[in-house]
Amino acid sequence: xxxAPFRYERVTSFEEAARALRERGxxxxxxxxxxxxxxxxxxxxxxxxxxxxxxxxxxxxxEDHGGYLRLPALTRHRAIEAAEVxxxxxxxxxxxxxCVGNVRTRTRGxxxxxxxxxxxxxxxxxxxxxxxxxxxxxxxxxxxxxxxxDLLVSYLxxxxxxxxxxxxxxxxxxxxxxxxSFLELxxxxxxxxxxxxxxxxxxxxxxxxxxxxxxxxxxxxxxWPVPAEVLADLLGAPPAGERLALVADGAAAMLDxxxxxxxxxxxxxxxxxxxxxxxxxxxxARARDNGRPAR
Amino acid sequence: MSDPGRQRVAFTVNxxxxxxxxxxxxxxxxxxxxxxxxxxxxxxxxxxxCGTCTVLLDGEPVSGCLLLAVQADGCSxxxxxxxxxxxxxxxxxxxxxxxxxxxxxxxxxxxxxxxxWALLQRDPRPSRERVRRELTGNxxxxxxxxxxxxxxxxxxARAAEETGGHG
Numbered sequence: 001x002x003x004a005p006f007r008y009e010r011v012t013s014f015e016e017a018a019r020a021l022r023e024r025g026x027x028x029x030x031x032x033x034x035x036x037x038x039x040x041x042x043x044x045x046x047x048x049x050x051x052x053x054x055x056x057x058x059x060x061x062x063e064d065h066g067g068y069l070r071l072p073a074l075t076r077h078r079a080i081e082a083a084e085v086x087x088x089x090x091x092x093x094x095x096x097x098x099c100v101g102n103v104r105t106r107t108r109g110x111x112x113x114x115x116x117x118x119x120x121x122x123x124x125x126x127x128x129x130x131x132x133x134x135x136x137x138x139x140x141x142x143x144x145x146x147x148x149x150d151l152l153v154s155y156l157x158x159x160x161x162x163x164x165x166x167x168x169x170x171x172x173x174x175x176x177x178x179x180x181s182f183l184e185l186x187x188x189x190x191x192x193x194x195x196x197x198x199x200x201x202x203x204x205x206x207x208x209x210x211x212x213x214x215x216x217x218x219x220x221x222x223x224w225p226v227p228a229e230v231l232a233d234l235l236g237a238p239p240a241g242e243r244l245a246l247v248a249d250g251a252a253a254m255l256d257x258x259x260x261x262x263x264x265x266x267x268x269x270x271x272x273x274x275x276x277x278x279x280x281x282x283x284x285a286r287a288r289d290n291g292r293p294a295r
Numbered sequence: 296m297s298d299p300g301r302q303r304v305a306f307t308v309n310x311x312x313x314x315x316x317x318x319x320x321x322x323x324x325x326x327x328x329x330x331x332x333x334x335x336x337x338x339x340x341x342x343x344x345c346g347t348c349t350v351l352l353d354g355e356p357v358s359g360c361l362l363l364a365v366q367a368d369g370c371s372x373x374x375x376x377x378x379x380x381x382x383x384x385x386x387x388x389x390x391x392x393x394x395x396x397x398x399x400x401x402x403x404x405x406x407x408x409x410x411x412w413a414l415l416q417r418d419p420r421p422s423r424e425r426v427r428r429e430l431t432g433n434x435x436x437x438x439x440x441x442x443x444x445x446x447x448x449x450x451x452a453r454a455a456e457e458t459g460g461h462g
Contacts, residue, residue: 039361
């Protein structure tokens with residue numbers, strides 16, 4: 001299969017991209033890594049009149065700003081996976097980036113593109129929601145900051161205006177006594193996840209849970225953040241196995257995933273509970289070890 | 296709407312300067328095969344899943360079916376023909392594939408070789424698990440993969456011996 005014809009414009013800044021999007025109208029699409037968009041073009045699921053190629057903008061370095069890492073939107077998954085600063089300061093992001101697609105997907109795919117594409121079974125959206133990451137969105141009249149949780153709306157749907165583009169991503173770094181886990185269930189290596197869980201656990205000096213954040217992917221129209229009232233049952237006590245299992249079961253019980261060709265909704269709910277328990281346990285263990293670097 | 300029109304792209308393929316006039320919607324795969332005669336780059340799935348159209352773009356493996364030819368302008372491309380040193384011989388990794396029977400129908404082999412070669416550039420002595428993980432995006436319907444892993448590992452071991460490497 002081959003893509004239907006479209007017109008093509010290269011831009012060298014996000015401001016220029018936003019202006020091009022405004023000028024070209026709603027039939028224009030931004031192309032970053034193209035690892036989700038080009039299959040859609042080849043299958044003619046998407047037939048934009050214009051492609052605005054932001055690759056010439058390039059990606060500067062990943063910067064450590066203390067409490068957060070700043071990643072240019074065009075940072076490739078392979079760069080995230082390999083970056084020492086990410087593996088040390090936000091290892092869950094490096095681990096999730098290593099799970100995206102195959103090596104060719106990761107060579108080209110970008111973090112900004114992954115978030116803007118908003119696939120509910122995407123690894124990076126799930127981890128970004130658990131972390132409370134933010135993006136800078138560039139429009140023709142200026143930039144704004146948006147929490148990833150507010151960016152993602154539904155299947156392949158975001159709050160980006162037709163003339164806006166993701167320019168930068170900021171992910172919180174993990175502090176001392178923090179642990180993480182990213183687990184996913186895939187039918188085949190490189191497939192989209194059937195279910196994935198991103199868990200973060202922070203312990204206090206006495207080994208009791210001080211904070212926890214969990215997002216579950218593949219089970220709803222967007223990565224689902226486990227509500228604070230469910231996670232509250234973890235707080236103030238050591239992360240004992242039975243307690244983690246109860247919380248994971250409680251979270252999974254709130255889900256009503258769809259059936260599809262890969263798994264039934266009931267199976268997804270069950271696996272959310274299983275992976276949720278394992279992820280919380282792994283995150284708690286890593287928190288006790290002060291958070292090991294990724295792999 | 297007016298005709299989108301062709302544009303000129305120029306890149307190197309296996310060290311040789313090439314150019315083509317392409318439509319924006321032409322994939323790099325189609326241009327390499329149909330315009331430039333590189334039939335060793337193969338169409339498999341058109342979705343970036345199977346790995347038969349793998350080429351190295353500035354040294355890193357990409358799916359030729361998911362890259363627009365216009366995006367390769369100014370880049371350096373390597374196909375499996377570019378692996379062997381000139382003169383028509385085999386690259387030692389290819390020799391290992393032959394020795395191990397790691398190719399049967401051969402359709403996936405160029406992608407396997409390029410992906411494995413790129414891995415060995417970054418990690419000269421990868422574990423079997425690492426090789427397996429790296430090659431998960433290259434599908435083979437003949438060999439059952441074990442022989443491919445054997446071939447990659449043997450090549451890595453030989454290369455390490457020759458360079459006096461350790462590990």
